[in-house]
Amino acid sequence: MYIAHGPISYILNESIQKKKISKLNTEKQLLVMIFSILFGILPDIDILILRIVNIPSFLHHLIFTHSIVLYLFLWIFLNLFFWFLKKFLNKRNRKVLTDELLNVIQLSFLIGTMSHFLADILFSYSRIFFPIQRQFTILGNIFATNYFASYIFNPTFAIEILLSFLFLLMFYKRYLKEIKLLKILFYFLISLSVILFGVNIFMNLNTYNKANHFVKNSMVLDKDYDKIHDRYDWDTDSDGVSNILEIDRKQMISFIKSISTGKYLVSSNASFLNKIASPFGGFNSYRILSQAYFEQNLAIEPVLIDYFRMENSLERYSVEIKYIDTLHQYLNQYGVESSIDTPGGIYFVLDENINILNMGIVIDDENVSTVLGDDQRLILHSKSEVLDIYSSEDIKVLSIP
Secondary structure, eight states, X not given: OOSOHHHHHHHHHHHHTHHHHHTSOHHHHHHHHHHHHHHHHGGGGHHHXXXXXXXXXXGXXXXXXXXXXXXXXXXXXXXXXXXXXXXXXXXXXXXXXXXXHHHHHHHHHHHHHHHHHHHHHHHSOBOTTTTSOOOBOXXXXXXXXXXXXXXXXXXXXXXXHHHHHHHHHHHHHHHSOOOHHHHHXXXXXXXXXXXXXXXXXXXXXXXXXXXXXXXXXXXESOTTOSSSOGGGOSOTTOSSSOGGGGOOHHHHHHHHHXXXXXXXXXXXXXXXXXXXXXXXXXXXXXXXXXXXXXXXXXXXXXXXXXXXXXXXXXXXXXXXXXXXXXXXXXXXXXXXXEOTTSTTOEEEEEOTTOOEEEXXXXXXXXXXXXXXXTOSEEEEEEHHHHHHHTTTSEEEEEEOO
């Protein structure tokens, strides 16, 4: 999670310590609110700490700085600190920092930090019991993140938005004067969030979702320890050979067969559902290949971006490319021309102006993997079907040497 750690901490703290907090005056209640939000965010401060100690920040869920054990020790230390504080504060400050307030803050720290770890493992993976190697998740195996969908189209985002609006509603009821229109607005936004959550869950269950690479049930983010997240690394094993050229074609074909069972949505014009499937990660012809590469921890997008940048002499970080076109150019340069009977061969359908109309992967003597206009779910197609549909177009097959 990114934005809801603070709101979750506040909501849980208000629910668990409702009676104690209600006995405090308004100023102290505001102070508790601020502390509860800060405590909920606190574990993510390790993102900054890791930069200082030269460890990639994207690993923060997998090392000691994001461990429940560490924060339990910090909570014990906080208790000792408050015990000494009570002994040495003068009477004037003790009127402000009363036992009731300090006790609420102490428990707020525990609730806030523990809620952070609970939220972290809701949809993602984390070694919350470091140094135990096992990575824990609650729903991450069911509602995994899609490789092609942006964050707003994942269930996690919908949950974060819903909890954030619930937090704002609670804040409004406790601290703001009653404004009927504002109250209606909050309930409306909460209702929309619930609908969004339902839509995101439905689409997640109907798309293939794997945006992380796993080895022996453990998430691997930097295979070669080069401090580059593998998803953005053009050479994940640091052997000087780009990911595109290192594919195991037998594994690729086996994986594509395993997902081409009619279960997963594709992005096409077949129905309204298929038309909106693309931002949720529905397969198109290029994405089938990209996902097959990623299954072997060989992300092809960073290869294509670097290639496009060099070919066009671009000196900027932000680059927008058409991956299918750049892939065609890359394989023209580094691949070998093959026939439609070459298993693992990547074919491109070209019009008379050499514009790419579609692409696919040769599976075996009879089948290819591609997405056609009338497809609703991902299935294999026969070569004869594809050749008939594109009988007037040129089909060029390129293979990895």
